[in-house]
Amino acid sequence: MIKEHGNTCIRITNSPDFLLFTTCSVEKALRPSSHILTRRAALPASSFAVRYLSESTKKTIEDAVTQNKLVVFMKGTPDAPQCGFSRAVMQILTVQGVDMQNSLKSFNILADEELRSGIKEYSSWPTIPQVYINGEFIGGCDIMLNMHQSGELEKLLVKEGLILPEPEENPRA
């Protein structure tokens, strides 16, 4: 039954398959900090060299993330994600009750090479998917999963009016 583990390493799964069923509240991560991110100038210059980001791509990205409350840069489309991490993010948002038709603006970076490299530079974040809420880069799949599990994501989505507060969780059939 219950065994004491000293410093042994347990494996923490991030498999999307577990998503729908995980409710453990692990991490009361400190969120906020709109300033951590948004301006790349604030980041150490060494972390990502500027190579591809053209003014026009940058403008496209800026417009997208400021004019839409919820933006996801992903591989594939919400209906047909082309990567497990992008799929996991779609699942999280769906489970949270986000109106995927009307509230989500998604970009398929596989269909746009310039956007693909551009978005990585824009956020100084090397991987896709990338989730933006209210113009702020929130994170990729791992961070979304963490926030989903900790309850932080729900709070944020409620605060931004992307979902309604739920009185009680319905067990899934």
Added chain:
Amino acid sequence: MASQQEDGPITSSIRNILTDLLKPTSLEIINDSSKHAHHSAMRGVSSKETHFRVNVVSEEFAGKSTMQRHRLIYGALNKEFESGLHALSLNTKTPEEFAKLSATSQQ
């Protein structure tokens, strides 16, 4: 720790860099590349070291948000991303958080 299958060059540099950077109390690097070998971005890529899961416990994370922890790691692995590393699934905990987590997951 237990010797896993031979580490490839990317695995060993991830291990070395993170060990130096974080002085982790626990570091687990799991190569998931084969599970993603079929996905479209990997077409034409022959590297067997593209996708990893990294579970790391370190005091260095204390006082940092998840975003800051991940940036710390991504920043240090810049070269690896340029030479074929494609995806990292990160699980970053302080020893304290890790202890709490182990306690709750065993109830």
